[in-house]
Amino acid sequence: MQSVIHQLKAFCKLFSPKFRQSRAERSQKSLWIAAVFALISSLAIAQVPTQATVSASEVLGTWKVDLRPTPDAAPYFQEFVVTKINPNNTFEGTFYGAPITQGRINTTWGAVRIAFVTADQSGPYNHSAVLKGGHMEGLTNSTGREFLAYWSAVKQ
Incomplete structure (x- = not known):
């Protein structure tokens, strides 16, 4: 759980205006954004109701x-x-x-x-x-x- 909290803090720091970003950090930011987008997309897909089986x-x-x-x-x-x-x-x-x-x-x-x-x-x-x-x-x-x-x- 501590690891997840640490990763979330690091993620939030990426968007701070005070944070000066190197090329590696910008790349890390892009990866985080892609990961969050993938997670949100998978959750949205999981919420699609399935059709009832009828005969x-x-x-x-x-x-x-x-x-x-x-x-x-x-x-x-x-x-x-x-x-x-x-x-x-x-x-x-x-x-x-x-x-x-x-x-x-x-x-x-x-x-x-x-x-x-x-x-x-x-x-x-x-x-x-x-x-x-x-x-x-x-x-x-x-x-x-x-x-x-x-x-x-x-x-x-």
């Missing part, structure tokens, strides 16, 4: 989806059912009773993120959602009916 299987099952059109509207519930997760990061199931096509899953950002397509007589509906903490929040873009809707879901 695509968390989305499997039946979800109760609230499709209300506005926050103050009465709840309007439909089912989202995920029946199968495939090894190639795709999934199968139904949303609002319509079969899912192009179901995709991404788990690399600390949450389960999904995207999929359904369709009816008006055209395709492009859906995406994020599952975090047992709660899903999603968006639906209807290209045929020209609307973007927010929805939320909880697992049944």
Whole structure:
């Protein structure tokens, strides 16, 4: 511990305006600055939060989806059912009773993120959602009916 205190005092002395520096001392000062910078950088890197490990299987099952059109509207519930997760990061199931096509899953950002397509007589509906903490929040873009809707879901 005494050695560390001695080194810190020597380091502080390097920055004193009264301290006349030789070439060797300036070199020592540069080394100290580099060492302090490296230490601070390593501490900053160590503080970067790691992404939580998530599993695509968390989305499997039946979800109760609230499709209300506005926050103050009465709840309007439909089912989202995920029946199968495939090894190639795709999934199968139904949303609002319509079969899912192009179901995709991404788990690399600390949450389960999904995207999929359904369709009816008006055209395709492009859906995406994020599952975090047992709660899903999603968006639906209807290209045929020209609307973007927010929805939320909880697992049944």
